[in-house]
Amino acid sequence: MLPARRTASRAAGRPSGAGGAARLELLESLLVASDPAQCAQRALGWLQRRAGVRRGVCLAAHPGDGPRLVPVASLGVLLDRIETYSVDLELRDHPLTRALLAAEPVVIPSNGHRAPATPLGRREVYAIPLAPVHPGDLPAGLMLVTPLTPAVTREARWLGRVLGPRLGSLVDTARLELSEGRLQRERRLLSAIINAVTDPILLTDGEGRIIIANARAEALLATDDDQSEGRRRAVALNNMLFSAALTRQSIEGVGAPRHEVPLVDPVDGSDLLFELMSTTTTGAREGTGIVSILRNVTDLQRATAELEDNYRKLRQTEAAARAERDRLDLVIDSVADPILVTDPGGNTVMMNAPAEHLFTAPESATAEAQRIVQANDAHFSSFVSNLFFEEGTLRRSGSIGLVDPTTGAGLPMEAISGKIVSEHGEVTALVTILHDRTEELERARLYEELKRATAELELKVRAATAELVHQNELLRRSHIALEQASALKSQFLANMSHEFRTPLNAILGYTSMLLKGVSGGLSAQQRRNLERIDSNSQHLLSIINDILDITRIEAGKMPLTVADFPIPDLIREVLAEVEPLITRTKLAVTTRVDETLPPLRSDRQKVKQIVINLLTNALKFTAQGWVTVTAVNDPTGDRVVIAVDDSGIGISPKDQGVIFEDFRQADDSPTRQYTGAGLGLAICRRLASMLGGELTVRSALGEGSTFTLVLPSRPQGAR
């Protein structure tokens, strides 16, 4: 081998084709190669020139990260094509791994498809391990060459021994440079990252000394000598506060709540609030350190406060809005008139309860109700859509005929719709209020009816009034005529009475004188005839007097002379006056008079006239039997009862009313048996009434009669 060395050394000096010189020359070129690829490439090129290698690949072990075999140079194969070729050295069965770990160069046969291909394909290759830098280490790489010739094997074997250490060395260097650069890059990156963090980040050692701090942390906690005094004091204060917080946190341990650290901004002196998060790290070489991150919560706190405030306001606003909406809902629902809100699509977006009643029907509603609801909806939709299409019209009112789904009754509705227009002039909704006009219409109808009825009534009243006026006028005229007639009658009767009396006065006077013998003596016959004349004249006079009495009473001209007088005296006087009549009858006339009767206050003459009348009547209508005159006090004590009983012919019930009428007798026939004008009882009843009393009869045909005069002891309302 020495000559080879020498040759090689000579070859290095002299570029002749000798073996030793060529090897020397290669060694020299390998030494000046700057990187593994150049080195390997020169080696492969030498093999091509020296031994006729046509293809070859040089692979380096551990050129970068991990135990990998990676191509670094190639011959006869474009490196680009095999650039991605890599063999994991962990794969011990890989032919290249086996070749690498073999002590000598091996031949990797052309093994078809059974084994993984080499970078030179599947042809037979000669694999030469490249010797390591330090003996005992793994080979520095593997060289694959082809074809397999004795020159190749010889030169390749040698090359394997000399290329390995040089290549391994260059690979190591390259790898070192690579990792060195990467470290620096990573450090710069890391530094940039932590400086980019706006929160102060710092690593402190066990004694609290700062090992690493980012820019923000340095601004707060580190200072230079050239900085102002105030700033240095601020930083010192910050350090103190920070250390105290750190200590407190380390005492409280992991899981303790985050601490807030108040610090001072050294630049403007403003108060800052930080939240401290610290973690203890333990490194093998660096020992225990504490990584602290301070998060600026000054703004956060303010923001939190503001956020809470805003949230609270929002809640209040929301509550107010909800209350407002509830109130609105309540108001809308409490409105008795249906209210609907319709969107421009014609859909009802809101309605109150009364509207729901008209426009919705529950599933359980009858088919009729469903149909009514649909019809209502159709009417309403047509009304609303008309307004939507009318541009420029904001409001519209009209009539809609709806139907109550429950009762089926017609509801004449007045609808008032108003558009709700957005600030962009778009119609966003339509609010419609419906008002039931049923009552209004009914009122109007009733009012009209009332008006008509009133007018009718007025007409009737007018007609009736006119009629009344007419009747009144007729009445007035007839009243006047009556009064005139009555006055005329009274006057006539008065005159007649006077005219009757004058001749009667003469007749009575002459008769009386003859009977008294003024004109000489009379024969019995003459006297009897004269007495008849006298009697008839007297009768005529009494009739005239009766007529006069009736006339007086009717004309209200009958004077009353009221005075106290004893009743027994009156009765005796009456009997005395009627004595001539009594003697002519064969009747038993008796009196039953209570002598203790108190004096009667009345018109004595009128009372006497009544009693005489009753007594003469009794005598006249009683053929036989008795007549009794009774005078007693009424049980009440304030009335006097004078009764005349007889056992005469009696009066039938139907005639009992007739007898008190003017000019009437029970027997009115022309052939009647009893004389008299028929005025007596009529006058008596009138007189009794004038005196505040009454005259009644109790009788039965054929069983006699009882006429009873009842008078108040003291006059009360005597006419």
Added chain:
Amino acid sequence: MATGPATLVLLVDDYPDNRDIYVQFLTYAGLRVEEAENGHQALDKAFTLRPDVIVMDLSLPGLDGWEATRRLKQDPRTRDIPVIALTGHALAGHSKVAFDAGCDAFITKPCLPERLLEEIRAILTAARPRSGDPTS
């Protein structure tokens, strides 16, 4: 029964038969009777004859009995002579009018002659206490 031969009655009535009856009867009863058939005549006779009593029918033609009585009672010569009104008017109010006119008594017809005589005697008896009775 005679009142006195000098008693003079002035009888005023427009109905001759009535005058006749009373004249016959009063004369029969012993009284002197002068007659007048209307108011004016009555006044004339009253003023001239100065009777003791005057019986005056009220309904008279011309000057009626009420007016005549009023004038008699207004005249001092006849003021004190009693006047007995005798009338067929029997309606209420007539007597009052008669008394208002100055009559001293009021009798309605029919009146029997003896009733008139009674009335004359009664009124003369009542008037007797008067002094200066020219007939007494």
